[in-house]
Amino acid sequence: MSLEVLGGVYILAAILFVFGLKLMSSPATAVRGNLLSSVGMLIAVVITLLSKEIIDYRYIAGAAILGAVVGAVAARRVAMTGMPEMVALFNGSGGIGSLLVGWAALYSDDRSAFTLITVMISILIGGVTFSGSLVAWAKLSETIGSGAITFGGQRLVNVLILLALVVCSVLIVFNPALTFPLVFVVIALSVLLGVMAVIPIGGADMPVVISLLNSYSGLAACAAGFAINNTILIVAGSLVGAAGLILTNIMCKAMNRSLSNVLFSGFAAPGKATKVEGEVKPITADDAYLILEAASSVVMVPGYGMAVAQAQHVVRELGELLEANGADVSYAIHPVAGRMPGHMNVLLAEANVPYDQLIEMDEINPRIENIDVAIVIGANDVVNPAAREDENSPIYGMPIINVDYARTVFVLKRSMASGFSGVDNPLFFGENTRMLFGDAKQSLSSVIAEFKS
Amino acid sequence: MEAVLLAFILMLSVFLGFELIAKVPATLHTPLMSGANAISGITVVGAIIAAGADLGPWSTWLGALAVFFATVNVVGGYMVTDRMLSMFKKKDSDTRGDS
CATH class of the missing domain: 3.40.50.1220 (TPP-binding domain)
Known part of the structure; x- marks a missing residue:
């Protein structure tokens, strides 16, 4: 099968994603929208499986069946009240998926600077999405306290992690021979950054975090698409990235706070507000x-x-x-x-x-x-x-x-x-x-x- | 040049995404989020290529692991979105089993 056919089918899948999202704008059509979007996913997967690049199906089949079973059981079993946790976990699994795809791309023949940079970006965003989502899940399920965890110099630590990430990535790009020791450092730091980014955010701010992580999971797929030169990953990933950003923005507006305010500072210390006093009138x-x-x-x-x-x-x-x-x-x-x-x-x-x-x-x-x-x-x-x-x-x-x-x-x-x-x-x-x-x-x-x- | 073309695609898709989502009512924000999340599982396509293109054992194993996680994301995401959406009913069409 030629690359043109593959590309053509990817375009069809992208059209289905777009229409699927469009139909999400009304409860009456949303079920159909979700179905269309899943059909788009199915044909994108099937055409990729049929492409001549794929010569070994054993591992794919095993992993896909296992993943499908886990996903289906989780989706069936989850109670509606547990939905925020479920969405966080699905976000996280998408994030680690993109991280792994980026990582695996390092073993292909293409070691151009562009590929290496995009691989680093997909590892970074994928890792942050993964660990950030796990922390969000832990907070939502009260596995750890849902309050904000803050300590002195938190921002400094985050800046240092980010700086170290940039340094490692630059070293890899300029000296690809260093890729293999350093990429593990990049992975570890990305995962650490995700944890550091979410722990200072308190429970009431969770809607912002969840939609932001949702956006990241799309951007991670998009970055992985750049790393392996795949258009459907870029298109679908950036659609999701944009969707998540819009939701994040709506949530921030609804709290009259800027995104950076939500991400970097818990609520101002309580107690300064005018003390309210009065009589409470209970009723039976x-x-x-x-x-x-x-x-x-x-x-x-x-x-x-x-x-x-x-x-x-x-x-x-x-x-x-x-x-x-x-x-x-x-x-x-x-x-x-x-x-x-x-x-x-x-x-x-x-x-x-x-x-x-x-x-x-x-x-x-x-x-x-x-x-x-x-x-x-x-x-x-x-x-x-x-x-x-x-x-x-x-x-x-x-x-x-x-x-x-x-x-x-x-x-x-x-x-x-x-x-x-x-x-x-x-x-x-x-x-x-x-x-x-x-x-x-x-x-x-x-x-x-x-x-x- | 290829990179520029891909960047163009990225730019247009982001704008398209903004346009599409801006019209979604607040009622559907959760299903929208989980539906969009399922779409982000598109990374499964990249995972399949990594796992099946015979690029050496590392690529195969990492790819297979990625296929697993991305499939959880895709299958779980779409199914849970469908479950949620099928609960949204209009007043006249609601048929109740309980109460």
Whole structure:
């Protein structure tokens, strides 16, 4: 088979990737989009297997079957609440894949400076993606603490690692004879850099990290494409790289922080913000039921706490009861609620909440004054009015869902502790706020029981 | 010259990627991310070449290992994205088994 045929089929695969991503822009067509994109992947793989370069299929077959089984079982088994961890692990496996492809390219005949440089870049990005994703996974699954791990001189250490990487790469390019001792140093340093890059980032900033690592996994494939002169790797890899960057940007905007601020500094030390004082008004499930029963519009505002309590199903059940009771129910979701972009949407979709009831922050805020009851389920920072009013607050300037403007706000909360960022929340002391203390799932279940009795 | 052509492809793909993704609604951010992640498993193509082109034992073994990881990424990524996407239903078309 000629190179033209191979190239032609790669173009077809690229078209399928593009259309696949395009169809992702609506929930109605997204399933088809994903299918198209997977068909593109399949034909790219099949045509590569058929190309005359490939003469030995044994190792490929063994590794591919094993990989397919592992991937399929993981994809089947994972619970929706475990999705951020799963995405992190898949990111990591893509990253190590690109690292290995770059490394293997060193054993081909082509030792030009261009190839060596691109190999170094694919090892660097692949290694950072791999170890960074593993650290992100460990943080998300609470294998290690999810808080930021910082120490003095952290930035200096990172700069030194990066510098050492550049020096090794330059040495390899100018003196290819040194490739084999030095490439191992490059690999080790890249992996170390990935760890160093992610450990100082705290749990609430995870949506940014996950989408950034997603971008890196694409860029790593792209760099590997340069290393082995393969167009489909470059095209597909850079599409993913761009997609990840856009998501990263959206996440940063939703927190009113720059990317470098997220990456290099944890939250400013808490405690400087104006101390909030006031009276907390607790409410019982009975009273909550009475208010909800009379409400004609209700908006639910979920946060990471809903995922922790696995409360998405009772949330939907309450939503349905309220609708049956004649209320208008919607679910307002902040872009950075949860631990990855769109986390809450997936959980609610799992619980069978129709996607036309899931609305975005910009859509709810203009009409929140007309909402009878806003129910905050395990969200904190994303509904904190201090972000709007208190210039001393570390989260000042972050766009929030203005639940405090609703006629009544219920806050479901385990106890009176401040949110992840350690920031006090004046919402809890609001005139129209009622606190429903206890496990979110249980609190909602008791309200539901009232409705049914 | 080849490098310049490849760089051109890179530049155009990045812009195309920006255009395509900018329109995705927040509701679909997670499936988009895992779907895009599956596409980044395209590195499997490079892995296949490394493992099967008989470039010596190192290349074969590294390639085979890369095939394994990239296939996990591709198969797992697409399947989990499909699983998530099939949960997104519109109001009138939802058919529930429970409750």
